[in-house]
Amino acid sequence: MHAHPGDGHPRARRRSTLLPLAATATALVMAVTACGGDSGAEDGVVELRFSWWGADDRHSRMQQVIDVFEAENPDIQIVGDYTDWGSYWDRLATSTAANDAPDILMQEERYLREYGDRGALVDLSEFGDTLDLSKIDPLVAESGDLDGQTFGVASGVNAYAILADPQAFEDAGVEMPDDETWTWDDYVEISEQISEAGGGEVVGTQSMSYNESGFQIFARQHGENLYAEDGSLGFSQETMAEWFGITEQLLENGGQPGAAESVEIEGGGPDQSVLSTNQGAMAHFWTNQLGGISESSGREIELLRYPGESEGERTGMYFKPAMFYSVAASSEHPEEAARFVDFMLNTNAAAELTLADLGLPANVDVRAHILNSLPEADARSAVFLSDIEGTIVDGNPPPPIGAGQVVEITKRVTDDMAFGNLTPEEAAEQFMSEVEAATGGS
Amino acid sequence: MATETTAPATSSRRLGAKRTRRLLIHIGLIGFGLLMLYPLLWMLSSSFKPTAEIFRAPGLIPDTFTPGNYTEGWTALQFPFHHYMLNSAIVVAGSIIGNLVGCSMAAYAFARLEFRGKRLFFAVMLATIMLPIHVVIVPQYILFAELGWINTFLPLIVPKLLATDGFFIFLMVQFIRGLPKDLDEAARIDGCGHVRIFFQIIMPLSLPALATTAIFTFIWTWNDFFSQLIFLTSPDMYTVPVALRTFVDSSSQTSWGPLFAMSVVALGPVFGFFLAGQRYLVKGIATTGIK
Numbered sequence: 150m151h152a153h154p155g156d157g158h159p160r161a162r163r164r165s166t167l168l169p170l171a172a173t174a175t176a177l178v179m180a181v182t183a184c185g186g187d188s189g190a191e192d193g194v195v196e197l198r199f200s201w202w203g204a205d206d207r208h209s210r211m212q213q214v215i216d217v218f219e220a221e222n223p224d225i226q227i228v229g230d231y232t233d234w235g236s237y238w239d240r241l242a243t244s245t246a247a248n249d250a251p252d253i254l255m256q257e258e259r260y261l262r263e264y265g266d267r268g269a270l271v272d273l274s275e276f277g278d279t280l281d282l283s284k285i286d287p288l289v290a291e292s293g294d295l296d297g298q299t300f301g302v303a304s305g306v307n308a309y310a311i312l313a314d315p316q317a318f319e320d321a322g323v324e325m326p327d328d329e330t331w332t333w334d335d336y337v338e339i340s341e342q343i344s345e346a347g348g349g350e351v352v353g354t355q356s357m358s359y360n361e362s363g364f365q366i367f368a369r370q371h372g373e374n375l376y377a378e379d380g381s382l383g384f385s386q387e388t389m390a391e392w393f394g395i396t397e398q399l400l401e402n403g404g405q406p407g408a409a410e411s412v413e414i415e416g417g418g419p420d421q422s423v424l425s426t427n428q429g430a431m432a433h434f435w436t437n438q439l440g441g442i443s444e445s446s447g448r449e450i451e452l453l454r455y456p457g458e459s460e461g462e463r464t465g466m467y468f469k470p471a472m473f474y475s476v477a478a479s480s481e482h483p484e485e486a487a488r489f490v491d492f493m494l495n496t497n498a499a500a501e502l503t504l505a506d507l508g509l510p511a512n513v514d515v516r517a518h519i520l521n522s523l524p525e526a527d528a529r530s531a532v533f534l535s536d537i538e539g540t541i542v543d544g545n546p547p548p549p550i551g552a553g554q555v556v557e558i559t560k561r562v563t564d565d566m567a568f569g570n571l572t573p574e575e576a577a578e579q580f581m582s583e584v585e586a587a588t589g590g591s
Numbered sequence: 592m593a594t595e596t597t598a599p600a601t602s603s604r605r606l607g608a609k610r611t612r613r614l615l616i617h618i619g620l621i622g623f624g625l626l627m628l629y630p631l632l633w634m635l636s637s638s639f640k641p642t643a644e645i646f647r648a649p650g651l652i653p654d655t656f657t658p659g660n661y662t663e664g665w666t667a668l669q670f671p672f673h674h675y676m677l678n679s680a681i682v683v684a685g686s687i688i689g690n691l692v693g694c695s696m697a698a699y700a701f702a703r704l705e706f707r708g709k710r711l712f713f714a715v716m717l718a719t720i721m722l723p724i725h726v727v728i729v730p731q732y733i734l735f736a737e738l739g740w741i742n743t744f745l746p747l748i749v750p751k752l753l754a755t756d757g758f759f760i761f762l763m764v765q766f767i768r769g770l771p772k773d774l775d776e777a778a779r780i781d782g783c784g785h786v787r788i789f790f791q792i793i794m795p796l797s798l799p800a801l802a803t804t805a806i807f808t809f810i811w812t813w814n815d816f817f818s819q820l821i822f823l824t825s826p827d828m829y830t831v832p833v834a835l836r837t838f839v840d841s842s843s844q845t846s847w848g849p850l851f852a853m854s855v856v857a858l859g860p861v862f863g864f865f866l867a868g869q870r871y872l873v874k875g876i877a878t879t880g881i882k
Contacts, residue, residue, distance in 0.1 A: 198824070204845050205667050205838050208826075212669055229669075230824045233839045243821050247733040249741060251824075420845060421646050445643050 193224060195485045200230040200251035201472075202237035207506055214502045218492050225485050227253075238553070245269050250477035252486045256301045257472055259552040261293060262380070264475070265300035266550060271476040272298040276487035281495055284512045292470040292544055301473025302494060305508020307435045308468055308534055309362040311453040312442060317430035321346035328453040333395055336456040340404030343430045353404040355423045355432035356411040358396045358563040361555055362469070363433050363455070365545065367392050370461030380549030382585060386577045393566055393573035400567060408567035415560070420445055436533060437471065437508055440526035450526075452533040464540045471508025509534055551588040558583045638851035645847045661856070664849030668834055669826050672853055675834040676860075678823075679813060682747050682830055686812040687805050689751025690759050694804060695797065697754035698763030699789050703775065713764075720757040724817055732821060746822045747812075759804045766800035767793060802871030809864050813857075831857045 201211060208231050215227045230251055232240065238260065244250050250269065264270050273280055273293075282290070282299070286306060293301030311328075318325050321343040326335055340353025347353075357363050365375040368384040377383035399405040406414060406423070414421060419438050423429025425445040434442065436452060443450045458464045474493060476486040493499050500515045505527040510516040520531055548555075558580060566576040637645045638660055640653045648654055665672045700706070701713055735746040754760060770793065778788050794801070816832040823829055829837070835857060838850035865872075 200824075205849075206846070208669060208837055209667075228825050231826065231837060232820065232833065233836050236820050236833075236836055239817070240821055240824075243728055243732050244741075244824075246729045247736045249732070249736045417646065418845075420847065426647055445646070447643060447647075 194226050195224060195482045196226045196228060197253060197480075197482060197486055197489065198228050198230050198251035199253040199489065200237070200241065201255040202232060202234045203506075204233070207231075210502050210504075210506055214493065214499050217498050217502070218489060221492075222488065225489065227489060245477070245479075248479045250479050252477055252480035252482060253489055254475050254477060255304075255472045256293075256475045258292070258470060259548050259555070261301050261473060261475075262295055262547050263550045263553070265295045265298070269478050270300040271478050271480070271483050271486075272300065273302055273476060273487065273490070274299040276484065279484060280487045280491045284495060284514050286468070286511050286513055286516075288468040288538070288541060288544055289470045289511055292547065293473045293475075295547055301470075301475045302490060303470030303473055303508070303511040304493070305437075305471040305505070305510050306468040306534065307437045307471045307508045308466055308537060309360075309366060309433065309455075310436055310466070310533070311431050311455060312424055312434050312439060312450050313431045313453050314424055314427075314429070314446065314448055314450055316448050317343065317347075317351055317427070321351065321430065323430075325451075326453070326456075328456075328458075330459050331456045332460045333457045337395060337398050337402070337404060340399055340431065341402040344403045344405075350428065352406050352423060352429045353431065354399065355414060355429055356396060356399075356405050356563070356567070357433045358393060358566075359411075359415045359560055360433060361559045362435075364389065364392050366455045366465035366467070367457070369465035369467065369542070370455075370457050370463065371465075372462050374545060376546055376548050376552070378546045380546075380588065382581060386574070386581060389577035389580060390574045393563075393576045396563070397566065397573050408564070408569075411567060412564060424448075424450060435469070436530040437505055437527070439530050440505075440524060443526045452530065454537060458540065463542055466537055467541055467543075467545055468534070468538075469508075469545075470511070505530065549588040554587040555584055558587060634851050635855055638848065638855050640848060642846055642848035645851075660848040660852035664838075664846075664853040664856075667846060667849050668837060670829075672834070672856065674827070675829055675831045676857075678744075678828060679830040679832075680860075682744050682819070683809055683812045685744060685748035686751050687808045689748055690754075690756050690804055690808045691801055693752045693754035694756055694759040695763055695794065695801065696789070697760045698767055699785075699793055701760065701764045702767035703788075703793075704785070716757045716760055719755070720761070728818070728821060735822065741822060742824045742828055744823075744828070747818060751808075756808075759808070762803065763797065763800050766797055770796050799871055799874040802868055802874075806864060806868040806872050810861055813861050 199211075199215070201207070203211075208229070211229055211231070215229055219226060231237075237255075241250065241254065245264065256264065256270075261270075274282070280302075282302060285303065289303040289306050292303050293299055313325065315325060323339060323342050323346065326339060331339075336354075343351065343353035361375060364384075368374050368388055371384075371388050373385060373388055374383035396405070400408065405411065406429075414423060419425065419434065419442055422432045422434070422442060424432050424442050427446055427448070431453075432442075439450060439452060455466055458466065474490045476483050476490065480486050493503075495512050495515065497515055497518045500510050500512075500519045501522065503510075504519060504523055509527075509531050510519065516531075520528070523531060562571070562576050562580045562583070565571045565579070566573065571579065632651060633649075636651050636653055639656050639658065640648075641655060641657055641659075644654060668675075697716075701709065701716075731746070732741070735741055738745075740746050740749075774792050774796075775788050778792050783791070814832060816836070819830045820833050820836070823833060826834075826837075835850065835853060838853070839845045
């Protein structure tokens with residue numbers, strides 16, 4: 150406290166304390182801005198943002214594809230922007246709300262209508278000269294169409310199927326089923342036999358009712374579907390009660406793990422499925438997950454068709470568009486974005502890098518081209534898909550807005566039923582009313 | 592110890608009973624501590640296992656010990672891992688400076704100045720603590736998009752300079768209120784204005800509160816995921832938490848081994864900063880009336 154009033158000195162000192170502070174702050178701001186991305190289009194090069202979800206393996210593949218594209222198209226620069234599934238939708242929702250969505254983005258069935266209906270996506274059929282859609286597998290060619298507009302183009306196809314561990318079957322002394330003729334009763338019985346032989350160490354199957362995709366197959370076998378063309382529910386309560394009834398039987402006869410254990414297994418994702426941990430013989434997954442699960446299980450996992458394919462009035466299995474390429478309506482360069490989508494979709498060069506990571510390529514020529522270069526498990530998926538292709542009746546209509554929430558509803562209702570709070574009939578009723586509420590209840 | 596000379600027999604028995612009790616308490620505490628530590632130890636041990644083994648043999652002792660996850664994880668992403676550490680460091684340093692400067696000035700005003708609407712603004716400031724980030728993120732995003740600040744560190748740092756972190760203002764207000772007003776008055780008689788009182792009286796005395804703010808800002812910003820995810824869009828700007836998330840995907844295979852290895856690395860700075868500042872942290876919390 151050696152300052153004296155009124156001699157002007159304190160003011161000078163005061164400035165000297167503030168000045169460095171202000172300078173630091175300014176320097177910091179400048180340093181930070183300098184690091185920032187530059188989105189300006191200089192010297193005629195168009196910069197586009199391309200956003201996808203996935204894990205590190207996909208990120209490095211995509212980066213390689215982008216490098217190849219940029220080498221061929223020097224007038225376009227692609228900036229990749231990626232994160233995991235959950236965060237992807239948080240970020241996309243925020244940036245779309247602010248009219249700042251990435252130019253090219255990956256979409257998924259359950260969210261396509263939500264973004265398409267709100268005018269956030271471009272109608273890709275407008276770019277007929279740039280974007281060739283003629284070679285797309287007819288089973289998924291129209292899967293991204295809504296009211297005559299193409300909001301998404303399928304990157305590839307997957308099918309929902311049963312993954313089975315032949316080793317576990319052998320250990321239990323149970324024959325692998327003939328998947329062309331097996332029925333739902335066979336499925337329940339086989340699971341029980343394996344669980345009995347496994348003596349608590351190995352179970353027959355993992356709970357199937359946590360994913361609505363399996364029910365969709367079941368509904369289609371009954372001549373129904375999960376959603377109708379107009380986005381309303383496309384199945385009857387009896388069908389769904391029957392579906393939940395199968396899980397109840399498996400819980401009772403021990404063919405699948407108990408309720409508490411199932412919750413835990415389900416929370417762990419594919420890496421902690423009963424197959425990956427060698428604690429079960431069957432589980433329900435997408436065909437593109439075969440490679441990963443085979444690897445983490447250390448065994449040669451096989452693909453089986455769903456039970457009941459020859460039992461019902463028609464077959465239920467279907468090709469699912471693995472992901473969609475979409476272009477944001479807010480993009481300033483939709484024409485260039487369409488060129489990139491065309492490259493991803495129709496060139497062998499891109500497919501040689503992505504292989505089956507985005508589903509088995511939707512373009513049938515490209516698919517044939519990479520078939521021999523696929524890793525072993527993916528090659529078996531490809532064979533499986535071409536085997537079932539002839540039995541598939543039709544595609545599915547795009548799910549309604551709010552279908553993203555159905556994942557959570559399915560889990561909640563399944564838990565309630567598994568813990569004995571709901572009968573299969575009540576579970577079906579609750580599922581239907583909750584999904585109707587979530588999807589706008591048409 | 593003093594009783595030992597007067598009654599050695601009884602005291603040694605009492606000492607024995609005391610010992611047993613302390614032993615039991617310690618065993619209990621150590622056991623509980625290990626239980627709390629278990630997830631951390633599990634992560635540490637998993638970071639040395641091959642990915643395929645992590646969930647198949649989830650025990651603490653790895654069957655096969657491999658440091659490979661560290662070298663693999665460091666280079667698995669598009670940029671080497673220190674690139675993301677550096678980005679995090681920039682954001683953290685900026686946030687700490689911002690909070691120290693912004694919040695201390697705002698706190699001084701609330702604690703020492705009289706102005707119209709002070710109570711109202713104080714209540715509004717407290718209310719902002721209670722707003723979840725999801726409520727404000729879209730308006731904020733629109734604002735920063737208009738300013739052209741998306742994909743820079745600015746949205747994460749500049750608001751801190753404007754004292755937007757209500758919790759730290761509150762913490763410092765409580766602390767400054769505890770400082771004797773006589774000091775201010777004495778300084779005022781000596782001719783100090785507010786600026787001088789702030790810098791030469793209040794700030795040096797508020798060191799514990801400032802340290803607490805710095806440490807908490809460090810930990811929270813280093814671990815913050817959501818706002819960094821939203822505002823940083825291109826991979827070269829990613830910070831550690833956002834980069835770690837790119838290892839994980841629920842729909843495909845996750846490289847758990849490298850992920851755990853890098854998570855251990857990411858813990859390092861927080862752990863170090865906490866160790867170094869722990870003394871101040873306790874002091875700061877104990878003296879601000881937030882107990």
